[in-house]
Amino acid sequence: MSLKPQLLQGLALATVVLSSTAPSAQAQTADKKTALSGWVSSLQYAGNQGSDFWNRSGVDIEVGGGGGITRYLSPSFDLGVYGNYETYKFSGSFNSTPANFEARTGMIDLGLKLKLNNGKILKENSFIQPYLMAGPGLFLTNSTGTVKAPGQAVSTPFFRQIRRGEVYGAAGLRFRLSPSVFADLQTGYHYPFSDEVDGVVQNESDSRNDRFLLHQVGITVAFGQMKDEDKDGVSDKKDKCPGTPAGVAVDPNGCPLDKDGDGVPDYQDKCPDVKGVAALQGCPDRDGDGVTDADDACPDTPGKAELRGCPDADNDGVIDQNDKCPGTPAGVRVDASGCPLDRDGDGVPDYQDRCPDRAGPASNKGCPEVKAETKKRLQEATKYINFEFNKAVLLPSSYPTLKDLAAVMTEYPDYTLSIAGHTDSKGDDNYNLRLSDDRAASARTYMLSQAVPADRIVSHGFGETKPIADNATDAGRAVNRRVEFDLYLTGDPNSAEVKYGPAPTIQPEPVKAAPVKKAPAKKAPARKAPVKKAPAKRK
Structure with missing residues (x-):
């Protein structure tokens, strides 16, 4: 067989x-x-x-x-x-x-x-x-x-x-x-x-x-055909990283390759050959400032992303190594060297300059100083402001002076004008105070008509409280009846209040009682004359 x-x-x-x-x-x-x-x-x-x-x-x-x-x-x-x-x-x-x-x-x-x-x-x-x-x-x-x-x-x-x-x-x-x-x-x-x-x-x-x-x-x-749902060549039983995207190279455990061992798989790693951090897609960041070393102009010193990883201690936008004015206060605008801007070039930085577009000395906060000639015009202006007797109505002779002061305000746009009204001591104190305030306000109103902004003129009345001459004589009283004009930097204290203190408070005028009307007297009704009967006519 x-x-x-x-x-x-x-x-x-x-x-x-x-x-x-x-x-x-x-x-x-x-x-x-x-x-x-x-x-x-x-x-x-x-x-x-x-x-x-x-x-x-x-x-x-x-x-x-x-x-x-x-x-x-x-x-x-x-x-x-x-x-x-x-x-x-x-x-x-x-x-x-x-x-x-x-x-x-x-x-x-x-x-x-x-x-x-x-x-x-x-x-x-x-x-x-x-x-x-x-x-x-x-x-x-x-x-x-x-x-x-x-x-x-x-x-x-x-x-x-x-x-x-x-x-x-x-x-x-x-x-x-x-x-x-x-x-x-x-x-x-x-x-x-x-x-x-x-x-x-x-x-x-x-x-x-x-x-x-x-x-x-x-x-x-x-x-045979092994089960491999993500098609990475590693069976589902051995695959420790199921769901790997198609075409991604994997290790024997089915996990995406990570050559540099930084925990970021190579297919997601922008720096696959250098160990990095996950937050930067696998790229290194030696100073830990969130900017990759390749993009970091200061890779060994923590800095800001917007400054390519370089530090800026005063936060002015200029990196420390280029900052010629370190320690600039927060929020201050600076030039390319990190120094505060000085638009008018007067040596006073804009953030400290009350007049950043007009040159002036630091002693005057960067603003132009008032010329001596202008100060003299202001002092002499008080001589030419006149009102109707015992009223706050300007006399036409005052108009040229006020127009001249309006021109001064145009010449000094960074200044505010103080108008202070005064009277002599004759009459009631409160009446005098109200009259001085009304006269100062009258001068202000006229200047507003000359296109001077309302927020650049302040008027107050001081009444008879601040005499500059003897009220016992006619000549002294005439001097005390005056309207004064002073310029001061806008934002500074009112120059009149600096000289005289706060203006007194004007008391309200007393309310006069209405006259009592008497009721008209009642008249006795008129008596009618007796009607005389006509004598009976004889027939």
Whole structure:
């Protein structure tokens, strides 16, 4: 009976059985659980006719082959079905007589493999993956040869057809060429439950004397499609970073590559070769000011982003190294050198200059000083302001002087005019105070008609409280009846109040009682004259 069809049928049946236990055709890892193997092999024999274990000198080496299917069970164990076929020839001796045999041998075995690349001894994806394997099987052989059996005078030919069980153990090395392709080296010790392969059964106690070594060199290929939702080449079971964007390079754990180890993956890292910070998309920032070193003009000193990472202690917009006026107060506008602006060039910075567009000395807060000639005009103006007697009505003779003062106000736009009215001591105090205030207001009203802004003229009355001459004489009283004009910088205290103090408060005029009207006297009704009866006419 031919051995090859039996061997192939048995191997096919075992393969179908093993494959049916796999829910899907995935390859032989935690992701790819099923693999097919093929190999070339060579047998060595030890038995009654001798042994060539580990010694092939003088022996013709016969080469066989086989294949198997393996199913991944866990990181430590695989289960497989394997088949091997080889024609083996041996020449030896028995009973001091030459003997030989030729065995066409097939083996079908079930093997439980213990993997040392289980994550505890070696990594599962190690390049070199040692393993041990053992299990039961079928030993099938058709053996022919010649041997001198005990009690025989000469050697005689024999034929044996053996179908027995066996046990075996093996050790091997697997080399990981790719995630799906492996090279295998394996040597197994096969112990068939028969002593008839070499044609000799010596005695009952030696009924299992024939033993074989099977050496194999082969290739294992993993088949199947692993689950990989983000398509990064790492299975979902091993992927520690699921959901990686398409096309992003990943490490063996499925996480995006991060060459510089700064926690920012390369595909998001603008500086992938230099360790940086996540807030700056992986770029470095030595001084920690939030500006990348590549963009930082002062990379070793914390600064401001708007100043390219350079410091500005006084916050004037000019970096410290270029600031010629450090310590400028907050909010002050500065020039390119960091010094406060001085538009009129008078040496008084604008933020301290009451008149930033007109030059003036610092002693006058940066404003033009009032000329001596103008001061004289103001002093003499009081002589030419006249009113109707005991009234606040300006006389026309006052108009030229007031017009001249309006021109002064145009010449000095940064100044305010104080108008102060005064009287002599004649008459009621409160009346005099009201009259002086009305006269000052009358002068102000006229100047407003000359286009002087209302907020630049202030008028007050001081009545008889601030005489400058003796009220006991007509001449003194005439001097005391006056209207004074003074200029002062807008925003400064009123010059009249500086000289005289606050203007007195004008008391309201007393309300006169309305005259009581007498009720008209009632007249007695007029008596009617008695009607005289006309004398009766005679008939």
